Amino acid sequence: MSSFSTKILDWYHHAQRKLPWRAKDPIKPNPYHVWLSEIMLQQTTVATVIAYFLNFTEKWPDVNSLANASIDEVLHAWQGLGYYSRAHNLHKTAQIIATDYNGIFPNTEEFLLQLPGIGPYTSAAIRAIAFNQKSLVIDGNVERILARVFRLPFPPKDDMKQLRIVLETLSPNDKFGEFAQSMMDLGATICTPKNPKCDICPVNNFCESYKNLTQHLYPIEKLKAKRPQKFGFVFWVENDKGDIWIRKRENRLLKGLMEIPSTSWEIENWKKEEAIANSPWPEHSWTNVIGQVKHVFTHFELYLNIIKIKKSGLDLEDGFWCAQKDLKDHAFPTLMHKVINHQLGTLKNK
DNA sequence: AAACCGGGGCA
DNA sequence: TGCCCAGGTTT
DSSP states (O other): OOOHHHHHHHHHHOOOOOTTSSTTTSSOOOOHHHHHHHHHTTTHHHHHHHHHHHHHHHHHOOOHHHHHHHHHHHHHHHSSOOOOHHHHHHHHHHHHHHHHSOOOOOOOOHTTTSTTOOOOHHHHHHHHHOOOOOOOOOOOHHHHHHHHTTTTTTTTTGGGGHHHHHHHHHHOOHHHHHHHHHHHHHHHTTSSSOOGGGGGTGGGGGOOHHHHGGGGGGGOOOOOOOOOOOEEEEEEEETTTOOEEEEESSSSSSTTTOOOOOOBBBBSOOOOOHHTTSSTTTTTTOOOOEEEEEOOOOOOOOEEEEEEEOOOOOSSSOOEEEGGGGGGGGGOHHHHHHHHHHHHOTTOOO
């Protein structure tokens, strides 16, 4: 009787899922590609990541060239991908590897964990996939598979130690990188959150929940808190030439990205007069609200009211005029793309 | 231990 | 529209 790992590795080789960061067989994995893809894939789907990965590797073919880029260039290439602290940490880590490691990726947990943006998951993934070391790679896919195979009676994140123990019992003694990737592929394509395709699953013989057709009951879920709503105003300022006043965010949320100036975002909606009093230009006569934009973050829903003035010769320190055709050269979060699109139509070159 | 941090895909 | 997701850092 075949083992779990034999079955899933056979399936993995047969499926031959082609992803741009995956090395083709005789060629060794490129640690730079593995690292870059793993950072991009945090909280982000494969379909979204592919285009960003291709663009990054074309712009910056190796870790040294990425280290030599400016943070603004990196943020611009990252815009739309979300979780922008990943881009800051990516850039910092590239510079550390270029200067402290002579451009060579470290391959031990001790050194990998010292790099910004690399925690236990990413360290394990890099060691397995880039260096074929034995490590226990546990992401959301693997958690879901383990919960179903073993009918785990608790939400997976509540006991990571137990997860490592049961994963160990399924793991092979070689092909560590392929096993890690095969588990994540299985979770992404067969052992999916909804409607898992158990009838064609290569390891359904090993799955205790499938034996009782209880796979839909696993993993056990935690209760989630409801997302609060927040409200703000954005101030659309144009001069005679049609240029737009923009500035760089200093707040921790969306730090380093550009914005159309806005109030803070509060639980209570602003009255228009209060919002204006808190704008950089409280003395000017603003239009009524000319548009509204909704954006959902992980932890709150944001509703923005847009108001507008036409003004030239502003003399503020925290921003600058940007011609409409040059907006594409700056890194805006998707939230601000919605505001710009509302005013100007589709922003080109997004 | 819990809160914080974005966005796109999909039913 | 609501729910899902290839985590790490900060508090």
